[in-house]
Amino acid sequence: MDENDARDVAQAQAGDEASFRRLVDRHSRGVFQLAFRLTGSEPDADDVVQEAFLKAYRELKRFESRSSFRTWVHRITVNCAYDLLRQRPRHRGESLDVDPSGGQGGGIEPEAEATAWPDRLAFGAEIQSRVRAALDLLTPTERTAFVLRHFEGRSLGEIGKALGLRTGATKHSIFRAVQKMRRALAPIVGQSAENTGRGLRQLQM
Amino acid sequence: MNHPTEEELVLYHYGDAGDGTGTAAIDEHLRACQACQAGLDEVRRTLAAVDQLPVPDRGDHYGAEVWARIQPGFARHSPTWRERLFPTLTPQRLAWIGAAAALFFAAFVAGSRVPWQRFGVAPAPPVAQTPAAASQPTAADRERVQANVLLMAVGDHLERSQVTLSELVNTPGGPEVDISDEQQRARDLVSENRLYRQTALRTGEPAVASVLDDLERVLVEVANGPSTMNEAEFDQVRKRIDQQGIIFKVRVFGERVREAESRPIVRAGIRG
Structure with missing residues (x-):
């Protein structure tokens, strides 16, 4: 564990709030990043961060420093976010058609396709909107497993432990997440490849 | 390949x-x-x-903001004697644990009558063999390996079914509930389930076949039902699943399979 964290954890366990505050200062942005990827919503992510640090404070005496404080607080964050995702109404069935400004319902206009390279920024916004919608199609288990594997680089064993799944079911959850996103993003991923090619050709001219 | x-x-x-x-x-x-x-x-x-999906940057002052929000909560929380003794046991959880314990006990009693040897989970009877013969896989060894492969597959299948049904019953209600995703997964699981159930029957495993039979009925019901429903209809589905106790049954049986699976069953002679 990081030396500063180790010292602050020990002092916070002895009742020093200022030490815990330093831990919050040091780790809150990383915790927010994880919570945002898990929930896909800023207000929800803020709530998860708050809940995770409150739980960490209450459970601090049980923390035995076998893992780093960061790993421990991230594990609590995953649990809080997972609980929140399971309580949240699903957004399934929403159209994946989006307009380049980020709003939903526009679809991809043929004109936009023809001028895709100059409109690269708008195209990027469209990809982001579609990715957001695709992530909303995932179940809480799939989303959590995917975020932990793809963004956090956690091992299958760690993910299985966090979600109470065996390796086979963990692998399947990750696969299903990627499969759903692959289907949802297929039109735009193909377009993205064309765009990149077109862009490269224009640069070479 | x-x-x-x-x-x-x-x-x-x-x-x-x-x-x-x-x-x-x-x-x-x-x-x-x-x-x-x-x-x-x-x-x-x-x-x-x-x-490409960006994560908003909360800035350097985020830690101070989080602190301002959580710090008042430190003083408010003063644990009761129950929380001190059983920090994670809420009355609802205790009720679930009680129900689970009853089912575990029932499964234990039923399981003691199951001929698990047929699934290859009991140690093979000692057989006197020459060193050369010991290194050769026998028909019984091969049968046990096949049984173990089936056992692992059933274990995975039960776990996937449990996850699917748990997610289904925990789907939040609303004016219109969409279960199309769980329904698709249930359809995939039905065909697998049928295969395992038939294999269990063929190999003389009535207890396994019985759990898979119960599970299949629920999966078929989910797979063939409407993919969207109003809250009352969804409550009915949820109640039917709860009443049959299938999630607990699958969980308990899955635990037994997992436990059986973790025991060594194959002699060193056929591992390599």
Whole structure:
């Protein structure tokens, strides 16, 4: 564990709030990043961060420093976010058609396709909107497993432990997440490849 | 090797395709098969698109903001004697634990009558063999290995079914509840379930077949029902699943399978 964290954890366990505050200062942005990827919503992510640090404070005496404080607080964050995702109404069935400004319902206009390279920024916004919608199609288990594997680089064993799944079911959850996103993003991923090619050709001219 | 499945390609991308042999075989196949390489490229492009999703930056003062929000909560929380003694046991959880314990006990009693040897979970009776004979797999060894493969597959199947049904019953209600995703998964599970149930019957495993039979009825009901329903209809589905106690049954039986699976069953002679 990081030396500063180790010292602050020990002092916070002895009742020093200022030490815990330093831990919050040091780790809150990383915790927010994880919570945002898990929930896909800023207000929800803020709530998860708050809940995770409150739980960490209450459970601090049980923390035995076998893992780093960061790993421990991230594990609590995953649990809080997972609980929140399971309580949240699903957004399934929403159209994946989006307009380049980020709003939903526009679809991809043929004109936009023809001028895709100059409109690269708008195209990027469209990809982001579609990715957001695709992530909303995932179940809480799939989303959590995917975020932990793809963004956090956690091992299958760690993910299985966090979600109470065996390796086979963990692998399947990750696969299903990627499969759903692959289907949802297929039109735009193909377009993205064309765009990149077109862009490269224009640069070479 | 045969063409890798979509699942194998995704796992390969993450370096989770199994042991080195599995990865090496996919490596070799990809060098020779343009279609599979194109499939892998598409997976990677999809994931690259996902990477474009930005995370808002909360700035340097975020820690102070979080602190301001949580600090008042420190003083408010003064644990009761019950929380001190049982910090994680709420009355609702205690009720669930009680129900689970009753089912575990029932499964234990029923399980003690199950001929688990047929699934290869009991140690083989000692047989006097010459060293040469000991290194040769016998028909009984092969049967036990096959049984163990089936056991692992049933274990995975039960766990997937449990996850699917748990997610279904925990779907939040609303004016319109969409269960199309769980329904698709239930359809996939029905055909697997039928295969395992028939195998269990063929190999004389009535207890396994019975659990799979109960599970199949629920999966078929979910698979063939409407994909969207109003809150009252969804409550009915949820109640029917709860009343049959199928999630508990599957969980308890899955635990038994997992426990059986973890015991050594194959003699060293046929491992290599």
